[in-house]
Amino acid sequence: MKTKITPQERMRLSVLLKLDEAVLQDLDKLGLLDSTKSRSYLIQAEYKQITGQSKQLKQYIVMQLARKYKMSISAIEVIIYSKTVxxxxxxxxxxxxxxxxxxxxxxxxxxxxxxx
Known part of the structure; x- marks a missing residue:
């Protein structure tokens, strides 16, 4: 999960953090933006948003996030439910x-x- 943050993820992160996207891009270029923690924050925020809007089962939401972020279901569950491994x-x-x-x-x- 050490991949760089995509421009779409950076844009969503800038909206969530209420920061300018250029600032996040500069931090990313300098290596000061932790991609793992940023992606975890995005996943948690998206999970809360989806659970608040729809009445889908939580396991389906987890599977959707796993497909979207190309991660395993257990990795998404660790992020969402704050499980420690x-x-x-x-x-x-x-x-x-x-x-x-x-x-x-x-x-x-x-x-x-x-x-x-």
Whole structure:
């Protein structure tokens, strides 16, 4: 999902953020516009708009958005429902990144710091 933002997406983003499109284009050229977060914001806004206007089932709306943005249904659901996938935690001793599973299993300590 590291693709550049299309001009249509940039135009919709400028309307949503109430910014000039030229400003967003300049930010995009400088690499300061995060395409992933921008696209996520667009997907959330479009989902809220569609659910407010129509009485379609939410699963159909998710499928439409997945087709439109060329993403998987699960990726759209992660964006819309703010699901977290394999959240990382840090070790209490050495501050190394560990998975939530390891944190829960070892009491917040990584395998290297865990006493034998």
């Amino acid at each position: 394999n959240k990382h935690c840090s070790c209490k001793v050495c501050q190394a990144k560990i998975t939530k599973y390891k944190s829960t299993k070892n009491g917040g300590i990584c395998d290297d710091c865990k006493p034998i």
